[in-house]
Amino acid sequence: MGSRPDFSYVAKLMADSSRAAMLEALLDLDGLPASELAKRANISLQTASGHLTKLVEGNLLNVEKHGRHRYYRIAHVDVAQAIEMLTVIAPPPKINSLKDSSRAKNIQIARTCYDHLAGKLGVLLTKALIEKGYLYEDENNFLVTAEGEQFFYDFNIDLDALRQKRRHLTRKCLDWSERHYHLAGALGNGILIRLFDLGWIERLPGRAVKVTDTGEKGLYETLGITTKELI
Amino acid sequence: MGSRPDFSYVAKLMADSSRAAMLEALLDLDGLPASELAKRANISLQTASGHLTKLVEGNLLNVEKHGRHRYYRIAHVDVAQAIEMLTVIAPPPKINSLKDSSRAKNIQIARTCYDHLAGKLGVLLTKALIEKGYLYEDENNFLVTAEGEQFFYDFNIDLDALRQKRRHLTRKCLDWSERHYHLAGALGNGILIRLFDLGWIERLPGRAVKVTDTGEKGLYETLGITTKELI
DNA sequence: TTCATAGTTCGATTATAACCGAAGTTTCTA
DNA sequence: TAGAAACTTCGGTTATAATCGAACTATGAA
Incomplete structure (x- = not known):
């Protein structure tokens, strides 16, 4: 049956407005830490942490650990492209x-x-x-x-x-x-x-x-x- | 502030699995009625009706009234493109x-x-x-x-x-x-x-x-x- | 070793929306 | 004009997940 990838799973990751704000920030500025992303999305650090975990699990973001910081970036150009396509039809x-x-x-x-x-x-x-x-x-x-x-x-x-x-x-x-x-x-x-x-x-x-x-x-x-x- | 279109709004429309199933069906077969789409998404006609209204409001779908039938189709190639981009990264x-x-x-x-x-x-x-x-x-x-x-x-x-x-x-x-x-x-x-x-x-x-x-x-x-x- | 900073995990609360039954509207058919 | 078919609207129930406070881990600085 479901032998096709499920696009609604990715859509769900992008559908939340807090996650969307973080993705948008990362679209242009690669490599922001969780605390900075939390600020930009107007949410607490705890909430941001949960969202970021989901985005990494869904392969929309990558993390790099540098000491006690974690820098997030868009995982692939395709992710940026997909977001831009969605923006065009929004x-x-x-x-x-x-x-x-x-x-x-x-x-x-x-x-x-x-x-x-x-x-x-x-x-x-x-x-x-x-x-x-x-x-x-x-x-x-x-x-x-x-x-x-x-x-x-x-x-x-x-x-x-x-x-x-x-x-x-x-x-x-x-x-x-x-x-x-x-x-x-x-x-x-x-x-x-x-x-x-x-x-x-x-x-x-x-x-x-x-x-x-x-x-x-x-x-x-x-x-x-x-x-x-x-x- | 929000002078950019909000892509998360579109993502939200695509995020629901029932709506996704209907969109997927319409990707290839243009012009299906609500009842048919309800069947394909395994939901009741009432629920489907609600979903379809949202998809039309969000400009993802068009409707054509033919008598008591309503035929739905993908509103624009860009919509199909966006879904396909999401499928690629899913x-x-x-x-x-x-x-x-x-x-x-x-x-x-x-x-x-x-x-x-x-x-x-x-x-x-x-x-x-x-x-x-x-x-x-x-x-x-x-x-x-x-x-x-x-x-x-x-x-x-x-x-x-x-x-x-x-x-x-x-x-x-x-x-x-x-x-x-x-x-x-x-x-x-x-x-x-x-x-x-x-x-x-x-x-x-x-x-x-x-x-x-x-x-x-x-x-x-x-x-x-x-x-x-x-x- | 102690304190601060960055981030995670857990638990409880709350808001959103998907869902369907029931009743309504519109249009076609007989 | 009656009845059925296609679809919509309303109302109540339920499931999901976003949110933050509090307590935790890990790294760095003093």
């Missing part, structure tokens, strides 16, 4: 007021996704980097080319420093609003920080972000991105 | 005895997936049809080419009759054992039936299937498939 958050609706628009144009750029701008930027030959798109990841090494050096992003960090240099992140991949990982974070430093982008209320006048000029000159494409 | 069904283990092997080589061919043989067959130019692989589906029309006619599969059926002619089905797509839908079913009729394959206990001696010869001559590839 209903968009409710819009109650007029303020909410303009916020919703802004957030689709450009926003931060944890610590990197997402939305139309995030996808456009990633595409531009690929077209210019600075990034190469793999099935599961983005890779920095030799030209890319030079470009990021010129752009004042220190790849070697980023590689030291305890996380992936690059990572594919499925954009739920654009249904395309954008760049995440340490490099995605590095680019975001650099764009803020340059004053090319500014924070709007919430997670939304707007391109400044300098940014408009800069993005066009370095990567050929026009803000018209953002609409 | 733990394989437990193997208890020696019998189970040889059965598990057989089932990975060739099996029926509802009403079409899956496993190594299913994937190989699909690949062969593509290589010969009979099938064209789209992002979301397989399409029959002009050469394909001729081939299936010669192979005694009536495409026009299959097109009359109330289901997709072709459909991509992600193979959880092979991690590749194989052909499903009315054509996938038509091929399975034809292969049984020709005596090229035979049922083993369970869902497993074996290639006969005639089948070995036939598959090689028509599509260049050797059983060595099946191992």
Whole structure:
């Protein structure tokens, strides 16, 4: 009879909102300890411990013991992919007021996704980097080319420093609003920080972000991105 | 805060075993009425009704009213994709005895997936049809080419009759054992039936299937498939 | 050795939702 | 117009699991 894997078992692991919060945190920041995950999910350490055990048993997470700490990470790219697929079909958050609706628009144009750029701008930027030959798109990841090494050096992003960090240099992140991949990982974070430093982008209320006048000029000159494409 | 869609909401809808059984049934057979789905999930009609309402509200399913019947179908390819991704990361069904283990092997080589061919043989067959130019692989589906029309006619599969059926002619089905797509839908079913009729394959206990001696010869001559590839 | 920090295990409480019987609505058939 | 079939709604029961307090283990620091 049941000779197929039971997908509802995995769905059940993802269905609890506390576990979902922890998974979401781990999607971008690999290797968080239980206490940190408990905080992010707004639950006690005991409860978190129980949830994490279940997630490890279900092969959604891996643990690494380092002294008295336990660092959790997503067990496999497939897990991240599955979560992203679920996000794509999940209903968009409710819009109650007029303020909410303009916020919703802004957030689709450009926003931060944890610590990197997402939305139309995030996808456009990633595409531009690929077209210019600075990034190469793999099935599961983005890779920095030799030209890319030079470009990021010129752009004042220190790849070697980023590689030291305890996380992936690059990572594919499925954009739920654009249904395309954008760049995440340490490099995605590095680019975001650099764009803020340059004053090319500014924070709007919430997670939304707007391109400044300098940014408009800069993005066009370095990567050929026009803000018209953002609409 | 919550400006991202909540994937745990979708996961919750898929997490219940009764709902999962109904979704699984609908993955291959589009357009089943509530009563049929209740039977397949082994629950009462009342319970099924409640579940189906939730699945429609969550945009996982669509309903079409035809008189006093209500035909349910998967709302979007993305939903099927998401379920298949979950199946890929779900733990394989437990193997208890020696019998189970040889059965598990057989089932990975060739099996029926509802009403079409899956496993190594299913994937190989699909690949062969593509290589010969009979099938064209789209992002979301397989399409029959002009050469394909001729081939299936010669192979005694009536495409026009299959097109009359109330289901997709072709459909991509992600193979959880092979991690590749194989052909499903009315054509996938038509091929399975034809292969049984020709005596090229035979049922083993369970869902497993074996290639006969005639089948070995036939598959090689028509599509260049050797059983060595099946191992 | 002592204390603190990180995490686990146990037990009791509580909230959620799956389930079905019974009664209702809608549509088809005769 | 009556009756049956397909499905929904309501109400009460029950099972599951998320939650945290309290007590435990293990590692590190003083």
